[in-house]
Amino acid sequence: MPIRPILSSLRRHKVAVWLLVLEIALTCAIICNAIFMIGNRLHRMHMPSGVDEHALVQIKLAAIAPIPDIYAQAREDLAVLRGVPGAQAVALTNQIPFQTSSSNVSIRTSPSQAHTILSASSYFGEDLPQTMGMRVVAGRDLRPDEFVDAGIVVKDLATGETKGLPAVLLVTQALAQRLWPGQNPLGKLVYVTPTLGLRVVGVLAHLARANPYNDAVAQYSVIMPLFMGAGRDQSYIIRTRPQDRERVLKAAVAALKKANPERVVIEQRTFDQVRQKYFANDRAMAGILVGVIVALLIVTALGIVGLASFWVGQRRRSIGIRRAVGATRGDILRYFLTENFLLASIGIALGMVLAYGINLFLMTRYELPRLPAIYFPVGAIALWAIGQLAVLGPALRAAAVPPVVATRSV
């Protein structure tokens, strides 16, 4: 297909050509960035929690009347939950991944450091790895005899007593890598206050923070051997077969209320619901972006249809002449398709530059990562395809122009 006649014909409609090119460029730039942002959201929504999500349910209670001994109450509750048919393992924890608030500890690697290095999400509770399905990749889990009631720790820290304090903890791989790059973390000391150093006895593959607001620090978590007792902020976690979750949840709540009727349930849900809720905003944003892309492609396609129809109408006579001097319908069709392909290509080339610029803006303003090159061809192919589809209608109408038009109204 000779391109030169197309170009010289386009030169006579500069304004319309540039409008179309700019529209395609802008669409291309926005689509590249929007697809990229969708990718980011989807990636974030699949952030690993480190726990066996489909097997867990959570129950949170608040006491209406004061509980005389929260530790005894918690142990009683755990025993009650172990008796629930279908409950495979049971634990009491202060927090779980993907809630909106979190309990954190500031960490030093030596007591003499003036500044804490980072803050890690602190999980407390017996049997957490085993119940929640976390993988211990080095060392061992915390032993029952290493656990201390939280009240004792609070009292000891306030009075300066050290005998009853916990001595060991578990860290995640990501945290160990950050604190001691390239070294074996087992046996290393983590200072949670300038005076309290805990020895690393085990390393977890993954455990997301309770509020993993930022990908880079999302896996900075520790488990410390504290037993929290029954209280408003503590959750009972039950491990069960995925298909039993609803039934076990209902039975467990009933059993807990029966054991101590003076309590109200403030949360009862499966872990899948926890993840669902935490990432609801990301899901909504990804949905909006998909909507934007679709609407943009439709608007751009409509614009191409409109302009192409106008051109075809304007050039009916010249098309007729070309047909009269021997051009086939296929030639005419190909002419318009090629013309659109050329315009789309110029628009896409401009759009790439623009996409890069928008990405730079988003990087500085919204801390988005750099746009990977893979998104450019994706956007380009989408626009070429939409352009060819949009121009097909008008082009077919052009091809249908009979040669006899050439003889009319000259």
Add this chain to the structure above:
Amino acid sequence: MLAYYLDLALRSLKRNKVLTALMVLAIAVGIGASMTTLTVVHVLSGDPLPGRSAHIFFPQVDPTPASWGRASHPLEMMDERSALDLWSAHRADRQALIVQSPVKVSAPGVDHAPLMLSMQSTTSDFFPMFDVPFAYGAPWTSADDQGRARVAVISADLNDRLFDGGDSVGKTIRIRGSDVRIVGVLKPWRPSPMFYDPEGSVDGNMTSKGNYGRPEDVFMPFSASLEVNDGHFFQYTCWGQPTSPGHLEHSPCLWVALWVELDSPSKVAAYRAFLGDYARQQKAMGRFAQTDTRMLDLMQWLRFEQVVPSDVTLQMWLAFAFLAICLFNTVGLLLAKFLRRSGEIGVRRALGASRREIFTQCLIEAGLIGFIGGAGGWLLSLLGLWLVRRQQAPYADLVHMDVAMFVVTFALSIAVSLLAGALPAMRASRITPALQLKTL
């Protein structure tokens, strides 16, 4: 003349229905998308205290000791001692301490299960300072603040739930086992954003309701509430371990915030100096390690805390880009439309119409398209806002289109279409009569 042009424009729009529909659709979609997000931003970034916010300030000091060793910047809250020192100095026109905590509430003689609610521990200035509307009764007095009076102000919602919305002033509620007398009942009050609660901020923890949550249901004098709800307070950050959890008086924790009202620039300057003096004095005493202070006014504070979610502003940028594309589209389509009528325009020019008249007529046609597109855009943005309200966002129920945004919808739509129409109209008005007449 205008009526004639409008008539011409209507005829022209009717003549080429597909092209007209495409243009109207393009503008409607662009306006709908941008007005939906603009309305969300408008609602979320609104001034919760219009006319007063410039006088409301959030003073901050950094009470952390050297041993804690954190990057030196004032955190959102203060320890109790600093907050009380600043508050009892009475250097501001009005001042309010702020602490939230969960409470269990019941009412003697009312057949209702105990409720787990959120309580605001504050001081009497809170209500006049933040323009809180009362349905019944009045705030407690500053004597009640000092005297640890067991009094409370309750929300309209709680009043509805416990007392069926009647005048419950003088009645008693039980808070964690203590009897508290109701002195005031609020009218429905929903400040947006939820500006006074620093725990709703970006790195807030524990009981954070976010920036668009609802105010608390129970308000009590600060000192009395510490007794009534002892053991149930949350620390924001601690540099040491509190001796008994939930009991934060004299604890090494940040958990109290302070708001002040300063009615003149000189008072603001004086308060800033006072705040700096206080921090330096505390450092000299060895209690503070840093002397940093910060005092932002209400709107500065909301911006500092990045209250408007970044997702929302991102959506706004997207929507405007969208509008730009629709604009390009409309320019192209209008160009096609006007130039297709070259013959007609040639005739009118030959019959004596000036270029200006042709230009005006073309712009009126573009404006008409903008108006119709604006109506479509308005409907689409109502649909868009309905979709936003169905999201799980905490601000979802706040998002409605007000009169201002309704006006903006049409103004923006007509402005955009006139802008889009300018170039094609210029081209159309340059059509030479003779050339066109020849081909007829």
